[in-house]
Amino acid sequence: MNQTNNTRDRLLKSARDLFYARSYGHVGVKEICDMAGVQKGSFYHFFPSKQELTLALLDEYFAELKANVFARAFRPELTPLQRLSAWLDNIYEFQKLTQEQTGKTLGCPYGNIASELSTLDETIRQRIDSLFIKLTDDVRNTLEEAVQKGDIPPCDTAATATAMLAYLEGVMLLAKTRNDPEIVRRIGDAVLHIRIGTTSA
Amino acid sequence: MNQTNNTRDRLLKSARDLFYARSYGHVGVKEICDMAGVQKGSFYHFFPSKQELTLALLDEYFAELKANVFARAFRPELTPLQRLSAWLDNIYEFQKLTQEQTGKTLGCPYGNIASELSTLDETIRQRIDSLFIKLTDDVRNTLEEAVQKGDIPPCDTAATATAMLAYLEGVMLLAKTRNDPEIVRRIGDAVLHIRIGTTSA
DNA sequence: CTTGCATTTGACCGACCAGTCAATTAGTAT
DNA sequence: ATACTAATTGACTGGTCGGTCAAATGCAAG
Numbered sequence: 096m097n098q099t100n101n102t103r104d105r106l107l108k109s110a111r112d113l114f115y116a117r118s119y120g121h122v123g124v125k126e127i128c129d130m131a132g133v134q135k136g137s138f139y140h141f142f143p144s145k146q147e148l149t150l151a152l153l154d155e156y157f158a159e160l161k162a163n164v165f166a167r168a169f170r171p172e173l174t175p176l177q178r179l180s181a182w183l184d185n186i187y188e189f190q191k192l193t194q195e196q197t198g199k200t201l202g203c204p205y206g207n208i209a210s211e212l213s214t215l216d217e218t219i220r221q222r223i224d225s226l227f228i229k230l231t232d233d234v235r236n237t238l239e240e241a242v243q244k245g246d247i248p249p250c251d252t253a254a255t256a257t258a259m260l261a262y263l264e265g266v267m268l269l270a271k272t273r274n275d276p277e278i279v280r281r282i283g284d285a286v287l288h289i290r291i292g293t294t295s296a
Numbered sequence: 297m298n299q300t301n302n303t304r305d306r307l308l309k310s311a312r313d314l315f316y317a318r319s320y321g322h323v324g325v326k327e328i329c330d331m332a333g334v335q336k337g338s339f340y341h342f343f344p345s346k347q348e349l350t351l352a353l354l355d356e357y358f359a360e361l362k363a364n365v366f367a368r369a370f371r372p373e374l375t376p377l378q379r380l381s382a383w384l385d386n387i388y389e390f391q392k393l394t395q396e397q398t399g400k401t402l403g404c405p406y407g408n409i410a411s412e413l414s415t416l417d418e419t420i421r422q423r424i425d426s427l428f429i430k431l432t433d434d435v436r437n438t439l440e441e442a443v444q445k446g447d448i449p450p451c452d453t454a455a456t457a458t459a460m461l462a463y464l465e466g467v468m469l470l471a472k473t474r475n476d477p478e479i480v481r482r483i484g485d486a487v488l489h490i491r492i493g494t495t496s497a
Numbered sequence: 498c499t500t501g502c503a504t505t506t507g508a509c510c511g512a513c514c515a516g517t518c519a520a521t522t523a524g525t526a527t
Numbered sequence: 528a529t530a531c532t533a534a535t536t537g538a539c540t541g542g543t544c545g546g547t548c549a550a551a552t553g554c555a556a557g
Contacts, residue, residue, distance in 0.1 A: 116415060117415060117416055118321065118412055118415075118416065119321075120319065120321030120322050120412075121321050121416060199415050201415055202411065202414075206411065206469055207411055207412075209469060209472065209473040210403065210407065210408055210411040210412065210469055210472065211319055211321075211408075211411065211412050213403075213472050213473050213475065214317060214318060214319075214400050214402055214472070215318055215319065215322060220473065220475065223473055224473050224474055224475075227470065227473060227474075254482055254483055257470065257479070257482070257483055258463075258467075258483040258486050260466070260470065261463060261466035261467045261469070261470045261479075261483060262459075262462065262463045262466050262490075263466065264465075264466040264469050264470065265461070265462035265463050265464065265465040265466025265467070265469070266459075266462045266466070268407055268410060268411055268462070268465050268466070268469065269428065269458065269461065269462045269465065271410070271411065271414050271415070272410040272414050272421065272424055272425050272428060273425055273428075274414065274421065274425075278458070278462075281455055281458070281492075282455055282458055282459040282462060282492055284492070285459050285490050285491065285492055288489070288490075288491070289463075289486050289489075289490070290486065290489070291482070291483055291485075291486055
């Protein structure tokens with residue numbers, strides 16, 4: 096087994112960047128190969144189709160996201176609410192970074208693909224759905240810890256985690272539509288106060 | 297002048313339905329013409345390009361949305377909070393209807409196009425951005441009325457309206473990704489409690 | 498009946514699409 | 528060296544893309 100297949104990785108990275116900048120449908124296999132400095136035959140040596148490349152891309156970069164970004168935001172020495180706040184900060188920094196690098200605010204890489212392909216490719220839809228569920232699991236655990244510590248009143252932590260993800264996806268979509276990452280700063284904080292199923296309400 | 301140009305209207309309606317079901321990039325001009333029962337030359341007689349058709353489509357159906365759906369939800373005899381609740385109900389009913397009719401939950405027609413084309417076509421991006429702003433204007437007015445009546449504490453009504461739109465866009469995106477309109481029911485209500493810039497917080 | 502414009506047709510264009518394949522090259526194991 | 532496989536090349540296919548165009552048709556005013 097080869098430890099890191101260079102060509103395969105370059106294809107994945109090129110596809111990820113191109114899809115993020117311009118969407119799945121508007122990026123061709125040829126262009127992905129050109130950016131990776133590879134011929135088309137090599138693409139189909141490593142991936143049976145554009146769809147399969149996309150599935151691999153989603154899995155591998157989500158694992159990287161969890162290991163690097165998420166592990167830092169959700170680290171246990173922070174209080175639960177600090178973790179959610181760090182998550183929000185990460186989103187703002189990422190949107191601002193892409194704005195500086197590309198001149199455009201590109202939104203959420205997963206939300207973009209979910210929006211474009213959920214109705215077109217059932218396999219990809221299910222994959223992104225399961226990634227979103229994994230994400231909300233981390234958020235839900237954080238919320239449960241917050242409830243146990245008394246930081247927030249009891250609530251439906253699973254539904255609240257889903258609602259928080261929904262809000263941040265919507266915020267990123269609006270930031271993309273406005274082409275302005277500052278939207279995240281202006282309205283992002285409200286994610287901390289979203290609650291579903293509190294006994295009081 | 298002809299009062300209602302049948303061919304043009306059929307092209308717009310076909311494009312709207314196809315774009316909503318499958319996205320801009322994955323629907324060709326040929327297919328739009330086929331559904332409208334028209335040859336390609338007719339398409340380019342009425343619209344100089346696919347982009348221009350899309351701009352016309354956005355404007356005309358947004359006007360229709362405001363006149364029919366929005367005017368009903370935001371009618372003055374309802375209390376401000378009832379209007380927001382009616383807005384949410386409309387969204388749920390619409391997502392459920394498309395699920396029943398097409399077997400798929402398709403999300404927000406404008407959010408979908410915004411996500412796909414904001415980074416690809418600056419003109420379309422600006423158009424959708426301005427439609428979103430028009431939408432938030434109605435919400436902001438409702439929030440200001442709620443503040444004046446003492447239904448809610450004072451807040452940054454403009455930012456809160458944007459946050460509410462963001463949340464509902466996110467909810468529709470997750471409903472689409474989950475392919476389940478019930479998501480809207482499960483977490484939608486939280487939109488009523490979103491606040492930005494309250495003096496207390 | 499004629500003029501003139503709006504509408505519609507359907508063939509056509511070059512470019513690009515995802516995907517195929519036989520042939521070559523590189524690397525490894527014996 | 529040999530043999531086997533993995534990796535890579537680059538030409539190729541059939542089909543679709545957005546868009547063009549000259550010719551035909553419909554229609555209304557004089």
